[in-house]
Amino acid sequence: MRVLVVGYGMAGSRAVAELRARDADLKVTALGAEPDRPYNRILLSTLLAGKVDADDLAIAAAPAGADVRLGEPVLAIDRARRIVRTTREDHEYDALVLATGSAPIVPPLPGFDRPEVYAFRTLDDCRRIVHHASGARRAVVLGGGLLGVEAARGLAGRGLAVDLVHRGPHLMERQLDGDGGRVLGRTLAGLGIRAHVDAVAEEWTGTALRLADGTGIPADLLVLACGVRPETRLAAEAGLTVAHGVVVDDALRTSDPRVFAIGDCAEHRGTVYGLVAPAWDHAATVADRLTGGSTAYRGSRVVTRLKASGVDLAAMGSPDAAADAEVVSFADPARGTYARLVIAANRITGAVLLGDNPLVGTVVQLFDRNAEVPADRRSLLLGRAHGGDAAAATESPALMPDAAVVCRCNTVRKAAITAAWRAGGRSVADVIAATRATTGCGSCREAVCGLVDWLSCVDPSAEVAA
Structure with missing residues (x-):
């Protein structure tokens, strides 16, 4: 059987490795639009901060026997002929795996097409930002979600004065509640990053970002971290069912049983995860299915981690609490510490841990396993082992x-x-x-x-x- 993987980023490369590990005789071809070998996209902010080199981001080389084509973008999919057309040639397939990822959202605002405006998504984006930042003093990052906070921290790590502009009521509102967002803002301020919330951008002038209230924020470059959208163009043009992402079932099959979708481009039961752990769950499921298995993907319990210099955050589940849920929280803004647990039926349904908490691993384990929490909730909030002093059991x-x-x-x-x-x-x-x-x-x-x-x-x- 000929398996063709479109996209050779973190999800696509993992799918190739999983397929070859299960069946060394399987013919696997992968097509990557980027010329670089697959890299750890999560560590781009660390590269931006100058803490690592590009080579440090590289993922393991392609497994033996896999035919990997880098820098070969796909133009179209012909499902009737089972052919994928690229800029170089046509590739036939028996099974097709779409791992096309996501694309950055660029607001259609005046000045956002200027050369000193950069999206922050790929290794090439990061290289261009680093090159420009070497001669810059001030930067503005638009978007205060996870990616924006990472970009801001990376630029601040290079010694730039950074303004972080977010239109939401507080930073990272998908993961944090208001109290947590305010503690994060204070932590970032101590790192040289000034956050502006409830701020709507209107124009980039070339030397400043102008806001709707008339404020102008001067800067030498503008970095866009306004979110991403699943890359579904190929799927839609091929006639596959597309909603927010490419719609898949529990086998990760699309509306065409010969075509699968994984990673950021896939929408499973109404959810597009956009995180690496679910993407690798997807890859394992598809590899099992294509080699005779019957694994079913039932969804992922998502944990978001942000661990940059001076910022340590873990968020899981939903920050929203049902009417009958128990909510316990603790905040110490002066130390940059905030913890909040949402508990239902004595199990964690959502949690935020910001700052140094030695029991963050314990909280993640409890959430992951859907296990009961200890009677003394304070032990998880304050980093104390139940019935004792600081988390000796984890040391x-x-x-x-x-x-x-x-x-x-x-x-x-x-x-x-x-x-x-x-x-x-x-x-x-x-x-x-x-x-x-x-x-x-x-x-x-x-x-x-x-x-x-x-x-x-x-x-x-x-x-x-x-």
Whole structure:
């Protein structure tokens, strides 16, 4: 069977790897519009801040036997002939996987087509912003969602004075409530980022962003982080069912049973996730289906992580509370700390943890497993272990359960890291290669390094406490 994957970013490259791992004889071809090998898009803000190089973002090379074509954009899909037409040639397929991702939203405002205005979405975007920022003193970022906060932090990390402009009532309103958004704004202010909320942009003059209230914010460049929309043009032109994204069922099939969609472009049960963990769940489901399995995708429990220098945020579930839900919260704006839990039937349905909280991993685990929370809710809000002092149970890797998920993006548990070590992986790089830990959002790298350090100090053949 010939499987053709359109799009070779984080979702598409994972689909290729999953397919080849399941069936080494399967003919898999991937078409990537970008000339770069697949890279970790989540770490672009770290590159923007100058903390890493572009090479550090690269994802593992294509698996042996896969035919990967980079810099070959797709022009059209002919479903009747089962052919995909590119700028170079036609490719036949028996099964087609769309991993076309999403495209940045550029508001149709005056001046937004000028050369000093940049979208923040791709590696090439990031390179151009870095080049311009090297001679700049001030920047404006339009959009105070997750991507905008990351972009603002990255530019501030390069020493620029940054204004973050958001039309919503507070920053990151999809993940945070008002109190959390205000604490985040105060934290950013301490990092040299001035936030403007309830602010509507009207025009970029070339030297300033003019707002609807007449305010002008001077800057040398404007970075757009106004959100993204699923890239559905190819699917729509091919006659597939498209709503907000390409509509798929529990097998990730589109309205054509030979065509699948995964990642940012896919809409499952009315939801477009736009995050890496669901995209990789999609890739595994499709690979299983195309190699004879019957896996069904039922949706993902989403955890959003933002871990930039000076900003540590975890948000999960919905920030909204039902009438019968229990809501507990704690705020210490002076220290940049905020925590809020929404609990229903003694289980976490939504949570926000901003700032340093040693029990963030515990809260994520409780949410992930839909497990009951401790009777003393304060232990989760304040970072204290139930019935004791600061999270001693999470400080020693020996006390971490083998089933604990260390890398949520790839569902890598402590047991898998231990197994990789015992199989001969004696460095962090070896463990990453064996388990894929840290290759998603990267927020687990410190935990992985800690586990490897701990394993290097104990007998590799010794039993690990579970």
